[in-house]
Amino acid sequence: MARYTRIAGSIALITLKNPPVNALSAAVRQGITDSVGRALSDPEVEAVVLCGEDGKFCGGADIKEFARPMTGPGLVPMIDAIEAGEKPVVAAIEGVALGGGLELALACHYRIAHYKARLGLPEVTLGLIPAAGGTQRLPRLIGVPAALDLITTGRHVSAHEALKLGIVDRVTDRNTLELAVEFAKSVSGQPLAPRRLSTRQPSCPTDLDSFLEGAMLRVRQRARGAIAPVACVQAVRAAATLPFSQGMEQEKELMASLFTSAQARAMQYCFFSQRTVGRWSMPSGARWDNSKAQPIHKAAVIGLGTMGRGIAVSLVQAGIPVVAVEMETKQLEVAKHAVTSILEREAQKRGKEPKLGLIHFSIDLQDLREVDLVIEAVFEDMALKKQVFRELSSVCRPNAFLCTNTSSLDVNQLAAATRMPELVVGMHFFAPAHVMKLLEVVYGPRSSPVAVATAMQLGKRLGKVSVAVGNCHGFVGNRMLMPYMEQSVFLLEEGATPEQVDQALEEFGFPMGVFRVSDLSGLDVGWKVRKGLGLTGPGVAPGESARIRQGRRYCPLPDLLCKQGRLGQKTGKGWYLYDKPGGRVAKSDPWLHNFLEEYRSQHGLQAHPVSQQEVLERCLYSLINEGFRILEDGIAAGPEDIDTIYVFGYGWPPHRGGPMFHAGAVGLPTVLEKLEHYSQAHPDIPQLQPSSLLRRLVTAGSPPIHKWREVVKTVHSQL
Numbered sequence: 001m002a003r004y005t006r007i008a009g010s011i012a013l014i015t016l017k018n019p020p021v022n023a024l025s026a027a028v029r030q031g032i033t034d035s036v037g038r039a040l041s042d043p044e045v046e047a048v049v050l051c052g053e054d055g056k057f058c059g060g061a062d063i064k065e066f067a068r069p070m071t072g073p074g075l076v077p078m079i080d081a082i083e084a085g086e087k088p089v090v091a092a093i094e095g096v097a098l099g100g101g102l103e104l105a106l107a108c109h110y111r112i113a114h115y116k117a118r119l120g121l122p123e124v125t126l127g128l129i130p131a132a133g134g135t136q137r138l139p140r141l142i143g144v145p146a147a148l149d150l151i152t153t154g155r156h157v158s159a160h161e162a163l164k165l166g167i168v169d170r171v172t173d174r175n176t177l178e179l180a181v182e183f184a185k186s187v188s189g190q191p192l193a194p195r196r197l198s199t200r201q202p203s204c205p206t207d208l209d210s211f212l213e214g215a216m217l218r219v220r221q222r223a224r225g226a227i228a229p230v231a232c233v234q235a236v237r238a239a240a241t242l243p244f245s246q247g248m249e250q251e252k253e254l255m256a257s258l259f260t261s262a263q264a265r266a267m268q269y270c271f272f273s274q275r276t277v278g279r280w281s282m283p284s285g286a287r288w289d290n291s292k293a294q295p296i297h298k299a300a301v302i303g304l305g306t307m308g309r310g311i312a313v314s315l316v317q318a319g320i321p322v323v324a325v326e327m328e329t330k331q332l333e334v335a336k337h338a339v340t341s342i343l344e345r346e347a348q349k350r351g352k353e354p355k356l357g358l359i360h361f362s363i364d365l366q367d368l369r370e371v372d373l374v375i376e377a378v379f380e381d382m383a384l385k386k387q388v389f390r391e392l393s394s395v396c397r398p399n400a401f402l403c404t405n406t407s408s409l410d411v412n413q414l415a416a417a418t419r420m421p422e423l424v425v426g427m428h429f430f431a432p433a434h435v436m437k438l439l440e441v442v443y444g445p446r447s448s449p450v451a452v453a454t455a456m457q458l459g460k461r462l463g464k465v466s467v468a469v470g471n472c473h474g475f476v477g478n479r480m481l482m483p484y485m486e487q488s489v490f491l492l493e494e495g496a497t498p499e500q501v502d503q504a505l506e507e508f509g510f511p512m513g514v515f516r517v518s519d520l521s522g523l524d525v526g527w528k529v530r531k532g533l534g535l536t537g538p539g540v541a542p543g544e545s546a547r548i549r550q551g552r553r554y555c556p557l558p559d560l561l562c563k564q565g566r567l568g569q570k571t572g573k574g575w576y577l578y579d580k581p582g583g584r585v586a587k588s589d590p591w592l593h594n595f596l597e598e599y600r601s602q603h604g605l606q607a608h609p610v611s612q613q614e615v616l617e618r619c620l621y622s623l624i625n626e627g628f629r630i631l632e633d634g635i636a637a638g639p640e641d642i643d644t645i646y647v648f649g650y651g652w653p654p655h656r657g658g659p660m661f662h663a664g665a666v667g668l669p670t671v672l673e674k675l676e677h678y679s680q681a682h683p684d685i686p687q688l689q690p691s692s693l694l695r696r697l698v699t700a701g702s703p704p705i706h707k708w709r710e711v712v713k714t715v716h717s718q719l
């Protein structure tokens, strides 16, 4: 709803009231419509101030209403009435003005923002366009290039950037409402026509066509297959080339085709999943709302390789003092130089001073005595990590939280090496750790709820999307990746090329196919893991067949490439060829194609044409199947957790919701049928055998994804 009050004699104050973000629900739209009508018809009112309760202007249209039939007044007529009114309306923007919230502010004749406010049109991240006039008014206010940037990326801008761009008229560190009221009085009686954005001409680049073509190319590259960014460009083109009313018609048509699309559903599911994972729970019954996080005043990172450096940068950027530890002076100096450069570069990008004073570099573990939390990021070796945890346990305060950044090792074994195993959790960051949004918080059987709550809270402070997961090899993300990667190399044995597999995955929407990713991260990473698991190297029993391990099919191709020194981009060759070591542009490598042919003939393998459909079904359904096993095992609390991990950490296209959402969208019976088909064709690949949870869900009539937890619960209660 909206509250109407009269203040300072002649000012009508309209306050949006819909906690927590004053979203524009039907009741709020009705409240605004009624209040604006009242203010315009009251002869004693000279001007209007529009604000939001509790320091938040407006978080936009009410996303929860999107799935229901529309009721109440429409957003567009409400907004148009404000702009057309004969009394000045000033938006007092505190907190957020996002989506429909910013569109509402754009219809006001003046905008005043608190310096901490954030503004933006994030509809594209929900699979939509800003269709309450945002695509038509913003270009008319700040010009086509700047508007296109905001609309196609959905990024939020600070109040100061908004002022520079011309979105707001004033930024204040005073009481925004008081200033807005003073301002409203000062502009009362001034002509309103120039303030109505719908009447302005947008400023366009001289080469508009080529500018828009370039923009279209970029959005298509950035999010392959996503339809909303394309519609954003089309809507802004309409703003640049058509009169306002026709532009609005186009905006409406484009929105109509997006609103009910599968992509919009998927992206809105992602939005709510991100919030669902914040309400974490553990099988013990510990939850986000009954476990209290401890404050972290000072942290430490031990091991300053690529991951440790990124984690240290993340902590410093969040304003947390850090002790950064390496074992030897020489390594410490190299790391210090690298971390300082990243901090300086990142600060420059944000127009801020680097917080170099917050980081202390050391080779002395005694420097960790005062810290509240340590994140270990040493080499991925169990014996070494255990040694580090033993030392940390004796050096650190008894109540210090000890976290490991391991990507797959057993957190419980590390906990066992300490005096306080309940204070040990995994904090699995993703490279580069200061950029990637995902954090897997891994709890072992002995991790205390306080330790989990503290790691989750710290993740939030670092700006991460934190997901609490159970302890198993590879946790959630990497565990699901294993069958996916296995399928991709099996497909090479059967006749596919890396190019074909990558193309299929990239057309599905991944930014990079599996082989390009492998070249980028280095083939030796997986090689080391496989050695550790006894799948290759000295751990393999003598006489064991090259293509069978532990009784199941194994593909030695990645190991063979590693043995030849083909480790990916860093050596200039891997699955692809690069112009030099460290080169980034992947080219097809005839050597590799010959190598594959020789390998197949050596092992008596008959190559057959592999279709794009087979690539997708085998790679994606084996990954999804593992996701069902993870749910069955209680390693992830729900499908939303898995999907959030994949969208934020593994490049799963958000417009496809995440692997588990995708399974639901394809249809669980179809996924089951395909897995049955492929597992019959490949009985030596157990990962293709459908999980019992998938079977149960299909038997239960394939309920919608938000009901899966109930089926999982019945599985657990029967165990």
Ligand SMILES: CC/C=C\CC(=O)SCCNC(=O)CCNC(=O)[C@H](O)C(C)(C)COP(=O)(O)OP(=O)(O)OC[C@H]1O[C@@H](n2cnc3c(N)ncnc32)[C@H](O)[C@@H]1OP(=O)(O)O
Residues within 6 Å of the ligand: 020, 021, 023, 059, 060, 061, 062, 063, 064, 075, 096, 098, 099, 100, 101, 122, 123, 126, 128, 129, 130, 131, 132, 272, 275, 276
């Ligand atoms: C014709 C169509 C015209 C316009 C279309 C639109 O306006 S689409 C909506 C555009 N707006 C957005 O995309 C903003 C979405 N919200 C956010 O980005 C953040 O929630 C926000 C506002 C920055 C606040 O972040 P914070 O971290 O403080 O809170 P949190 O995200 O946990 O949200 C708190 C609860 O509010 C719910 N919520 C947030 N925004 C909306 C919304 N627009 N509609 C409905 N509900 C919203 C959110 O789900 C949380 O509730 P919970 O029950 O915990 O899930």
